[in-house]
Ligand SMILES: [Fe+2]
């Protein structure tokens with residue numbers, strides 16, 4: 001990579017009330033350039049109301065290799081789901 | 095076969111997507127990098143033949159439209175570089191491979207754009223052919239590539255429509271304008287059809303790419319689809335298909351076409367087209383002319399941006 005050139009991951013919120021969504025990356029030497037480049041690249045047709053740019057190297061990912069083990073703690077906890085509980089039929093609105 | 099490969103084959107068989115951090119065969123990665131980088135470079139180099147007419151557009155509206163279209167193509171190139179980067183190659187390497195002639199771009203951009211009608215023919219035929227290809231690639235097996243195709247396809251349809259609008263204006267204009275429209279069609283017809291690549295039987299990378307679902311439909315299938323859509327549009331314009339053998343075939347339910355001049359195609363791929371040298375030179379020059387901007391941006395970031403210091 002050329003000196004000072006950095007990769008930023010870009011997240012866009014389309015409108016208020018919606019979650020930010022990852023759209024791709026952008027190159028830029030600093031925050032301001034990154035956000036302006038992200039605007040020019042990913043919102044040429046009014047696709048966004050807010051943009052986040054995050055240095056790619058700052059993103060921490062969960063392991064893929066042992067993904068099963070990593071997510072295992074949630075596997076056997078059926079009592080976290082509403083269907084686990086028995087409610088008498090005549091009871092409404094619950 | 096090791097468990098990674100089994101898992102990979104499984105994802106492909108089920109029509110699921112491969113994501114950047116998933117295990118993938120080295121050849122799948124290489125194949126994808128080759129295809130995506132070629133696609134990216136085509137978008138970038140493809141700005142040049144249209145840029146040629148930017149300052150000579152016949153009206154302010156035409157100029158605005160052309161500029162917006164060219165900006166989109168820059169965007170497409172950058173989406174695709176971003177996809178290639180997820181495969182572990184840097185943008186600098188990608189550009190270097192282009193400059194060294196190791197990475198290719200679509201041969202169609204090695205033809206000159208001689209008249210304003212060419213802006214019509216390029217948008218209509220070149221973007222039209224690209225759309226057929228890209229719509230098919232929305233279902234490619236590599237997740238980031240598929241997502242970029244969805245985004246690109248949304249943007250492309252204006253490109254083709256603005257091109258066709260120019261063709262209508264020219265073809266229904268004065269006799270001289272109509273002649274220019276016919277001439278543009280004559281020059282761009284066959285090269286556009288060859289954009290889909292060699293015939294299936296002669297395509298070096300096709301069969302493996304189809305197995306891995308990088309490509310979803312064959313070169314010949316997509317080419318025929320494009321021909322079948324486009325011939326009626328040519329008729330609407332009152333122009334003549336520049337191929338005497340291009341006739342509707344009741345039996346096949348498709349338009350026939352003459353054999354293509356593949357010698358010319360390969361000659362242009364090998365670097366001997368009318369504009370190969372010019373296109374590459376222009377790209378290199380822009381890159382080196384802008385070196386001072388990158389240096390200044392770096393120096394400025396060092397002084398002002400806290401997040402730049404960590405590098
Ligand atoms: Fe494009």
Ligand SMILES: [Fe+2]
Pocket residue numbers: 167221224250253
């Ligand atoms: Fe386009």
